[in-house]
Amino acid sequence: KEERITLAHGSGGKATQTLIEAVFLDAFSNPMLDRLEDAAELSVNETRLALTTDSFVVSPLFFPGGNIGDLAVNGTVNDLAVSGAKPLYLTAGFILEEGFPVADLIRIVASMKAAADAAGVSIVTGDTKVVQRGKADGCYINTAGVGVVRCPGRLGAATVQPGDAVLVSGSIGDHGVTVMLARGELDIEADLVSDTAPVHDLVATLLAATPGVRAMRDATRGGVATILNEVAKAADVAVVVDEDKVPVGTEVRGASELLGIDPLYVACEGRIVVFVAGAEAETALDALRSHPLGREAALIGRVKADPPGLVLLNTTFGGTRICDLLVGDPLPRIC
Amino acid sequence: KEERITLAHGSGGKATQTLIEAVFLDAFSNPMLDRLEDAAELSVNETRLALTTDSFVVSPLFFPGGNIGDLAVNGTVNDLAVSGAKPLYLTAGFILEEGFPVADLIRIVASMKAAADAAGVSIVTGDTKVVQRGKADGCYINTAGVGVVRCPGRLGAATVQPGDAVLVSGSIGDHGVTVMLARGELDIEADLVSDTAPVHDLVATLLAATPGVRAMRDATRGGVATILNEVAKAADVAVVVDEDKVPVGTEVRGASELLGIDPLYVACEGRIVVFVAGAEAETALDALRSHPLGREAALIGRVKADPPGLVLLNTTFGGTRICDLLVGDPLPRIC
Ligand SMILES: Nc1ncnc2c1ncn2[C@@H]1O[C@H](COP(=O)(O)OP(=O)(O)OP(=O)(O)O)[C@@H](O)[C@H]1O
Ligand SMILES: Nc1ncnc2c1ncn2[C@@H]1O[C@H](COP(=O)(O)OP(=O)(O)OP(=O)(O)O)[C@@H](O)[C@H]1O
Ligand SMILES: [Mg+2]
Ligand SMILES: [Mg+2]
Ligand SMILES: [Mg+2]
Ligand SMILES: [Mg+2]
Ligand SMILES: [Mg+2]
Ligand SMILES: [Mg+2]
Numbered sequence: 304k305e306e307r308i309t310l311a312h313g314s315g316g317k318a319t320q321t322l323i324e325a326v327f328l329d330a331f332s333n334p335m336l337d338r339l340e341d342a343a344e345l346s347v348n349e350t351r352l353a354l355t356t357d358s359f360v361v362s363p364l365f366f367p368g369g370n371i372g373d374l375a376v377n378g379t380v381n382d383l384a385v386s387g388a389k390p391l392y393l394t395a396g397f398i399l400e401e402g403f404p405v406a407d408l409i410r411i412v413a414s415m416k417a418a419a420d421a422a423g424v425s426i427v428t429g430d431t432k433v434v435q436r437g438k439a440d441g442c443y444i445n446t447a448g449v450g451v452v453r454c455p456g457r458l459g460a461a462t463v464q465p466g467d468a469v470l471v472s473g474s475i476g477d478h479g480v481t482v483m484l485a486r487g488e489l490d491i492e493a494d495l496v497s498d499t500a501p502v503h504d505l506v507a508t509l510l511a512a513t514p515g516v517r518a519m520r521d522a523t524r525g526g527v528a529t530i531l532n533e534v535a536k537a538a539d540v541a542v543v544v545d546e547d548k549v550p551v552g553t554e555v556r557g558a559s560e561l562l563g564i565d566p567l568y569v570a571c572e573g574r575i576v577v578f579v580a581g582a583e584a585e586t587a588l589d590a591l592r593s594h595p596l597g598r599e600a601a602l603i604g605r606v607k608a609d610p611p612g613l614v615l616l617n618t619t620f621g622g623t624r625i626c627d628l629l630v631g632d633p634l635p636r637i638c
Numbered sequence: 639k640e641e642r643i644t645l646a647h648g649s650g651g652k653a654t655q656t657l658i659e660a661v662f663l664d665a666f667s668n669p670m671l672d673r674l675e676d677a678a679e680l681s682v683n684e685t686r687l688a689l690t691t692d693s694f695v696v697s698p699l700f701f702p703g704g705n706i707g708d709l710a711v712n713g714t715v716n717d718l719a720v721s722g723a724k725p726l727y728l729t730a731g732f733i734l735e736e737g738f739p740v741a742d743l744i745r746i747v748a749s750m751k752a753a754a755d756a757a758g759v760s761i762v763t764g765d766t767k768v769v770q771r772g773k774a775d776g777c778y779i780n781t782a783g784v785g786v787v788r789c790p791g792r793l794g795a796a797t798v799q800p801g802d803a804v805l806v807s808g809s810i811g812d813h814g815v816t817v818m819l820a821r822g823e824l825d826i827e828a829d830l831v832s833d834t835a836p837v838h839d840l841v842a843t844l845l846a847a848t849p850g851v852r853a854m855r856d857a858t859r860g861g862v863a864t865i866l867n868e869v870a871k872a873a874d875v876a877v878v879v880d881e882d883k884v885p886v887g888t889e890v891r892g893a894s895e896l897l898g899i900d901p902l903y904v905a906c907e908g909r910i911v912v913f914v915a916g917a918e919a920e921t922a923l924d925a926l927r928s929h930p931l932g933r934e935a936a937l938i939g940r941v942k943a944d945p946p947g948l949v950l951l952n953t954t955f956g957g958t959r960i961c962d963l964l965v966g967d968p969l970p971r972i973c
């Protein structure tokens with residue numbers, strides 16, 4: 304076991320999963336948490352609720368297409384949405400660094416309000432802490448979200464089966480590459496904006512048209528490849544993906560090459576991966592494409608029985624290779 | 639309006655309130671948030687829920703009587719409890735600094751689990767982010783909490799009336815002074831431990847015995863004086879407190895003098911302030927004292943009609959003075 308926290312523990316990849324299992328699950332274990340879904344499903348009286356949380360530490364705070372504020376609202380809205388819940392109420396916890404410009408805070412808060420309105424949720428409670436200079440990086444935001452579960456107990460990574468189709472709702476990697484470029488550390492000019500968006504309505508459209516949806520995830524840290532691995536493991540199935548079917552924009556492809564990272568591992572903030580019964584693949588694809596956020600949706604692969612727990616990639620060059628969890632953290636603090 | 643965030647914005651006092659109203663309420667405003675209670679009350683289907691959040695940035699992370707982990711659980715449990723809700727489910731969001739010892743994280747997480755068990759709540763979902771060295775201070779934790787409301791719409795600062803009695807559940811200031819001393823910046827030896835504790839059971843005992851409870855608050859940042867001011871303002875009443883009836887331990891009194899701060903402004907993490915119909919003051923006091931966490935409960939004052947919005951202190955020396963909101967932040971990062 305490692306003795307100190309490294310950036311890789313925050314990547315969403317292999318080190319994150321190991322830490323979560325060895326430290327957090329080991330201590331907190333309970334049936335709601337142990338499923339490791341995007342949101343926990345729980346009961347209060349007879350009502351089935353979804354509950355989720357994310358902290359946001361993105362750097363820089365402002366980037367093309369968004370800022371930490373709309374990211375913090377959309378991120379939590381999306382974890383509720385992909386869990387099959389209707390997002391309702393959000394909390395907002397701020398950790399501010401001494402010296403942070405109030406004008407920047409006001410911009411961030413205005414973006415949160417606009418994002419909350421767009422997603423139909425209310426921010427009903429909050430908290431504000433301040434730490435000394437050099438003990439944060441301007442502004443960190445945590446949001447937690449409560450939603451009402453639409454179809455209790457039906458969705459979940461563990462329900463995915465051989466024969467299912469794997470869909471992605473749009474081109475991948477835009478958010479991660481946009482944030483990397485916004486840091487100005489790379490000498491690339493690209494006309495790229497983050498894909499940050501609330502997917503609640505896209506998900507509602509999909510679920511209304513497609514009873515055979517088994518599981519959805521938003522492809523955030525670790526990207527689409529991480530989601531596929533999580534599902535392969537949870538359902539004990541193989542996921543086989545055709546590389547050339549995965550929608551990747553030209554600019555993302557170019558920047559990823561320069562960064563030395565596969566777009567499959569780059570974070571999106573408004574894209575979902577969908578697992579659906581094979582017979583309903585086309586229905587699901589049509590439903591996604593009927594929505595503005597899903598116009599570029601694509602069928603990217605299939606679920607098989609073997610080899611269980613693995614993701615296989617049929618590469619553009621005709622070979623097949625294992626597409627494992629991300630090791631290290633090539634893109635720190637993209638959310 | 640100030641142009642940059644200062645430590646005072648995190649004190650819980652005047653600057654915090656101004657920031658919350660001018661920036662957060664101004665943008666997010668809705669009936670649930672606008673009450674500015676410890677938890678928001680909301681409906682999902684027919685169920686009345688309470689929802690709250692707090693981030694924890696205490697320094698040092700470990701102090702006599704507790705650490706950031708039990709603080710993060712108890713703090714959120716207490717905001718639910720004083721809102722009249724039964725705490726049920728918690729989220730846990732970690733922001734870790736690169737290089738943080740995994741062994742410390744394991745200790746913190748074990749304390750969270752023990753505190754959750756003691757309060758009868760489950761940690762059902764979480765998040766783990768890592769920032770580079772120098773961009774945090776070891777470990778920050780956010781918790782959000784969901785509870786079920788016991789008596790919908792009944793409790794709240796705005797319901798406090800002239801004639802009500804003001805009680806405190808025990809000696810004040812232990813937590814704040816303990817954390818200050820743990821920093822080792824003062825040359826004082828004191829045999830003091832934090833009062834961090836979950837008050838859900840104390841509150842349940844009180845509510846069962848005393849139908850006339852109007853409002854409760856946990857006296858965290860800004861201490862008892864801040865709570866009294868918040869209630870005086872929300873209910874548009876005067877709160878008159880007898881200084882010599884406020885229970886303050888000898889060590890807290892001594893350290894506060896050296897720190898140059900009034901114990902009334904020092905944070906507790908396991909003490910509540912109770913407003914109750916005057917006729918039930920003794921019943922409430924007996925109920926509090928019957929519980930291990932309320933043995934030193936005291937009646938410290940009364941609510942009057944005039945002057946509305948102010949807290950008056952009858953001092954030990956026989957005078958009366960206004961006890962206003964805290965200005966500045968003499969004790970940063972005590973939670
Ligand atoms: N510190 C923690 N304590 C308890 N559970 C955790 C913790 N961190 C993560 N988890 C759980 O692990 C699972 C994966 O968390 P993760 O944050 O990677 O998911 P996500 O929010 O969908 O992704 P992202 O944070 O990139 O948006 C979730 O079920 C989450 O509840
Ligand atoms: N950033 C924010 N956005 C929206 N509301 C906020 C924000 N910060 C605080 N609030 C609201 O202001 C009120 C006071 O918050 P505060 O954090 O002082 O209360 P508390 O949690 O009881 O105290 P403490 O944080 O010291 O434990 C609450 O109703 C809270 O919801
Ligand atoms: Mg997710
Ligand atoms: Mg998320
Ligand atoms: Mg708070
Ligand atoms: Mg409180
Ligand atoms: Mg609190
Ligand atoms: Mg997360």
